[in-house]
Amino acid sequence: MTPVHFSFTSAFILGLMGLAFHRTHLLSALLCLEGMMLSLFIALSLWALQMEATGYSVAPMLLLAFSACEASAGLA
Amino acid sequence: MTYLVSLFLLGLVLGLVAVASNPAPYFAALGLVVAAGVGCGVLVGHGGSFLSLVLFLIYLGGMLVVFAYSAALAAEPFPESWGDRSVLGYVVVYTLGVVLVAGLFWGGWYETSWTAVDEFKELSVLRGDTSGVALMYSHGGGMLIACAWVLLLTLFVVLELTRGLSRGALRAV
Numbered sequence: 001m002t003p004v005h006f007s008f009t010s011a012f013i014l015g016l017m018g019l020a021f022h023r024t025h026l027l028s029a030l031l032c033l034e035g036m037m038l039s040l041f042i043a044l045s046l047w048a049l050q051m052e053a054t055g056y057s058v059a060p061m062l063l064l065a066f067s068a069c070e071a072s073a074g075l076a
Numbered sequence: 077m078t079y080l081v082s083l084f085l086l087g088l089v090l091g092l093v094a095v096a097s098n099p100a101p102y103f104a105a106l107g108l109v110v111a112a113g114v115g116c117g118v119l120v121g122h123g124g125s126f127l128s129l130v131l132f133l134i135y136l137g138g139m140l141v142v143f144a145y146s147a148a149l150a151a152e153p154f155p156e157s158w159g160d161r162s163v164l165g166y167v168v169v170y171t172l173g174v175v176l177v178a179g180l181f182w183g184g185w186y187e188t189s190w191t192a193v194d195e196f197k198e199l200s201v202l203r204g205d206t207s208g209v210a211l212m213y214s215h216g217g218g219m220l221i222a223c224a225w226v227l228l229l230t231l232f233v234v235l236e237l238t239r240g241l242s243r244g245a246l247r248a249v
Contacts, residue, residue, distance in 0.1 A: 018096025
């Protein structure tokens with residue numbers, strides 16, 4: 001696994017563990033979920049950039065739109 | 077340049093360690109801001125300047141500002157920072173975990189696996205990711221309509237969730 005892939009994979013797993021072991025605040029669990037979304041955004045963008053498949057650049061934007069939806073639903 | 081992108085990758089992992097160790101939401105939001113900022117640096121180092129700007133504007137400027145306001149609503153007099161005993165335990169465990177797993181992969185990371193991939197084959201105004209996103213408006217029109225519908229639906233979901241104050245499912249904030 002290249003260092004870049006290791007970085008966002010470990011970022012995702014860290015966010016997942018933070019979400020699983022959350023303690024008092026629901027808000028900190030939601031922030032861990034946002035961290036997972038961030039690592040997924042970076043992963044999809046780097047995939048489209050490194051493979052030079054520019055058609056897949058749309059995927060991170062759609063991911064961002066849907067994660068905004070789930071963040072607002074979580075905050076409400 | 078390679079060194080800079082490697083520093084940004086380290087910043088991303090450490091920023092999410094700071095979020096995952098569950099301090100008070102103030103500090104977790106700060107860790108997420110730092111992680112998103114250096115994540116943008118990683119994307120720029122790979123040639124994705126448009127996607128990096130999108131991340132800054134929408135994620136940091138939109139979503140995290142809303143999170144910061146919500147964290148201010150849920151403020152407590154003595155917020156737990158990363159120096160407090162319980163949070164520090166999580167920070168140490170997560171950092172050690174990342175270092176151990178990185179140690180497993182360390183043997184395969186030679187010099188060239190750290191280089192950023194950004195190829196200037198020719199001079200062009202259109203970068204790859206910018207023209208890729210433009211596809212969303214032409215061939216991806218259906219997905220755009222689906223996204224707009226989902227966002228409108230979320231608006232109504234949130235309005236229903238927060239209606240009713242103390243009579244509804246949520247307490248009055």
